[in-house]
Amino acid sequence: MRQYVLRRLLIAVPSLLGISLVLFIVLALAPGDPFSELATNPNVPPEVAAALRAKFGLDDPIYLRYLHWLSAMLQGDWGFSFVSRMNVDTLILQRLPTTLYVIGSAQLLALTIAIPVGVYAATKPYSIFDQIANTLAFIGFSLPTFFTGLLFILLFSITLDWLPFVYTSDIKATGFRWVIEQVRQAIMPVMVLGLFQAASMTRFVRSAMLDVIRLDYVTTARAKGLGQARVIVKHAMRNAMIPVVTLVALQMPAVFGGAIVTEQIFRIPGIGSLLISSILSNDTPVVMAVTFVFACLVVLFNLIADVLYGWLDPRISLR
Amino acid sequence: MLDTELRSMIDEVKDGRMDRRAFVQRMIAFGLTAPMATQILAIGGVAMAQSPAPYKPTKRGGGGPLKLLWWQGPTLLNPHFATGTKDQDGSRLFYEPLASWDSSGNLCPILVAEIPSIQNGGLAADGKSVTWKLKPGVKWHDGKPFTADDVVFNWEYARDPATSALTIGVYQDITVEKVDDLTVRVLFKNPTPFWADAFVAVVGCILPKHLFADYKGAKSREAPNNLKPVGTGPYKFVEFKPGDVVRGELNPDYHMPNRPYFDTIEIKGGGDAVSAARAVIQTGEYDYAWNMQVEDDVLLRLEKGGKGKTVYSTGGDIEFIALNFTDPNTEVDGERSSIKTKHPLLSDPAVRKALALLVDRDAMQKHIYGRAGRTTANFLNGPDQFVSKNTKWEFSIEKATQLLEEAGWKVGADGIREKDGKKLKLLYQTSTNGPRQKTQAIVKQACQKAGIDVELKSVVASVFFSSDVANPDTYSKFYADIEMFQIPMTQPDPAQHMRRFHSRFVATKENKWQGRNFPRWVNKEFDAAIDAAEAEVDPIKRAAFYIKANDIMWQDTVVIPVMHRLKVGAATNSLRPVLSGWTNDTDNIQDWYRET
Secondary structure: OHHHHHHHHHHHHHHHHHHHHHHHHHHHHOOOOOOHHHOOOOOOOHHHHHHHHHHOOOOOOHHHHHHHHHHHHHOOOOOEOOOOOOEHHHHHHHHHHHHHHHHHHHHHHHHHHHHHHHHHHHHOOOOHHHHHHHHHHHHHHHOOHHHHHHHHHHHHHHHOOOOOOOOOOOOOOOHHHHHHHHHHHHHHHHHHHHHHHHHHHHHHHHHHHHHHHOOHHHHHHHHOOOOHHHHHHHHHHHHHHHHHHHHHHHHHHHHHHOOHHHHHHHOOOOHHHHHHHHHHOOOHHHHHHHHHHHHHHHHHHHHHHHHHHHHHOOOOOOO | OHHHHHHHHHHHHHHOOOOHHHHHHHHHHOOOOHHHHHHHHHHOOOOOOOOOOOOOOOOOOOOOEEEEEEOOOOOOOOHHHOOOHHHHHHHHOOOOOOEEEOOOOOEEEOOEOOOOOOOOOOEOOOOOEEEEEEOOOOEOOOOOEOOHHHHHHHHHHHHOHHHOOOOHHHHOOEEEEEEEOOEEEEEEOOOOOOOOOOOEHHHHOOOOHHHHHHHOHHHHHHOHHHOOOOOOOOEEEEEEEOOOEEEEEEOOOOOOOOOOOOOEEEEEEOOOHHHHHHHHHHOOOOOEEOOOOOOHHHHHHHHOOOOEEEEEEOOOOEEEEEEOOOOOOOOEOOEOOOOOOOOOOOOOHHHHHHHHHOOOHHHHHHHHHHHHEEOOOOOOOOOHHHOOOOOOOOOOHHHHHHHHHHOOOEEOOOOOEEEOOEEOEEEEEEEOOHHHHHHHHHHHHHHHHOOOEEEEEEEOHHHHOOOOOOOOOOOOOOOOOEEEEEEOOOOOOOHHHHHOOOHHHEOOOOOOOOOOEOOOOOOHHHHHHHHHHHHOOOHHHHHHHHHHHHHHHHHOOOEEEEEEEOEEEEEEOOEEOOOOOOOOOOOOHHHOEEOO
16 A cells, blocks of 8 residues: 555656646747736836846746756745746745635535435436436536626625625634625635536436446345435445545645636635736746646545545455 | 917016916916916926815824725735836835826825925926925834935835846936935936936835845845835735735824825725726725726616716827838848838828728727727827827728829729739737727728728737747737737826837847837938937927927828727725826825715
8 A cells, every 4th residue: 555655656756747847838938928018118118128037037948947947846946926026835825725715615515515416316316306406417517607607796796785796815804703704705606616516516426326326236235124325325325436536536636726717706816816817927937836736736636536446445456 | 479478478477477377367268278277387497386186084094994906906015026007006005206196297295395396496407407305204104214315225226237126217327316314316317308207106116225225136026025015105014915905004104194094905906897897886895996998888887876987087098000111021131020121011101191091080989998088190198288289180981092092002803902013901910908809890891991901910918018039929029010009108298108219219130129119110300309309408399399299100100099098997986086197096095085
């Protein structure tokens, strides 16, 4: 087991290097520069922008820039943002709690809806409940988040005036009021993201469950005289959850990576909005750091999913 | 005639033989507006009448929170590093310049006791120096006194290339000396008629010497106070998250009486312009939103029965189509659009004039810009004393057709005009932006009717305005026949705005396309007018030179002005923001209040 994890981690090193190289080259080849806003400002002579480019090393050859970046990264120096001239790690850490809170809650919401609904629908396939759940799931994942987001804003903020649609990262109230406000402002984004996730996950859980529920060992369990609840939860679900675990594990990096569209709509100061604004302003160090961390998380959670398989199903051995 | 009469009248006011009011009334009789009349007095050497904004609150604070919504939040809070207005706006809450601009382009004293003038001895008669008298008793937020040393330090800080300040252009060619603790003198190499650049408005925000002295030059990025401003402004710093939020609280020791009105201030960033307009006008969640680049139809709809309205301020920002005078399709010494070539079609003045006749500015105002635009024939649209009255524009497909016919451009078999085997086909580029693409479509349609084939191209803004030498799609490389964008006027003076078309600034491979004369237009008469204006200390003659320069551009059709654009903000009904088209939205933040 320990050997397996170690080997997987070692394999991850070259793949992460490859990922970082590809990311860096794509970003370096992409047109534009962080100082385009200065171009039409008559107050700033063009030489100033050119001098800044030279100072930040944007005119160096790509391989040199990559090596600089890599050696700094290995020493734990993530560089500084060209746009805010602030260290990249501070910038990311500042944004992380909000993303974890909003996207994490959305994932939890998705799971708490998807698992019971999916399992129950699978135990009674083609019943009224199943039909309704399916229809809603189809509607749910056909509607993009930017559409439902705007719809929610129009309904709950503008027409009904119940919920704020501008997210505030630190609310001034204290104690109980603080909690209420935190929840109130997160309701809409969490619903938008959570329901979207829940829709596709419900379908997934349902089909995984259907595969298992018809197997002989489930019939055997029933024949032993076990109750329906026990059969479903103890026997069928445990096996049905294996593919679901993969899906959830692969979703986990997204919890850290944020949701670009939803964060933009609700002005949530998370990693997703940091990423998109950095991409738009060609702020290479920030884009590199966010995407690279994201890549590391994908690799890590894949490993965690594989380890979890062994625990869920002892027949899968890790070698 | 008007000139000599005006002069004698100004002298009368100077000597006290005529009072200001009478002068202004006489000017109004000539058809000038009152602000323009006071401007003429000011440029004629009569001290500007301080017309302080009618600020009503009678005590400091008590106004509750002021919530501002910027759809691009400030990313840094050092005014010398500000890359865009968003950063300048954020810094300006805490830092202050010596003076700011009011809505009609007059200077308002902030950290000085008075605005320099010839009368009070602040301005040298030869235009080579300005003396600023600082306000006594001003304190930094940490309690240290504000003195002339701070002002001098800012000059040293910004002009050091190693600091990488973006304000270096303002400070590198001047000398600043301390006269005494509360007096500084700015010295210019040449007579400088526009002296109010250094230490004025957003580029003039003053950093405290005692906190930044150790971080001048290469270490500038490491200064801890880059993220925690300590200024002299109406609000004290509380919190900053780049791109997300800037927060401040009332400064109890602020140096202006009864100010500020609000107890706390916040700028929230992110999102898009339309939803920002919604949050102010429709739901009132926020008090003010900046830069409402939203179609007028949408704004009008939101305003119906809403809690807020849009507010406009006029500056000199101009949206225009520039014509390429060189050939973008021929390569000379590895350079396209080289100054050594001539444009095969646009070198014919008839084609340029015809194009100007095909830009339907009324339709663009009606369908695209609405209340946020004014039609104009001029490239230079303000301040008033510099605006030419000699120009006009019209939209007429018939006249354009006639002009082209007369010049020998005949319609070919495919409906496109041609002459000597050259077809009238143009590539029209601009940045990707809703209103710009609509404008392109309107121009293309009119051109088609006149037998000109226009191919449209749009480039992402971050590429189009990039200074990346390797990229072929930048506006300064201009590998197209015509292109359109906006040039903002960041101060109420035309010097920088007009200088860019001087032939010595032609963009070439040699200067890495950093030259600002991107149409690559060369005109000796224009050069002479600009050179003369820049050396002219007499304000009236100087204004005449700029008007002449503008008219030469108009006659030669170097650019086709599309729209004189106004700045649009959104404010809740009770808020009284003090805005100016000549400066940033927060440049007079100390005067904002709420009507109760």
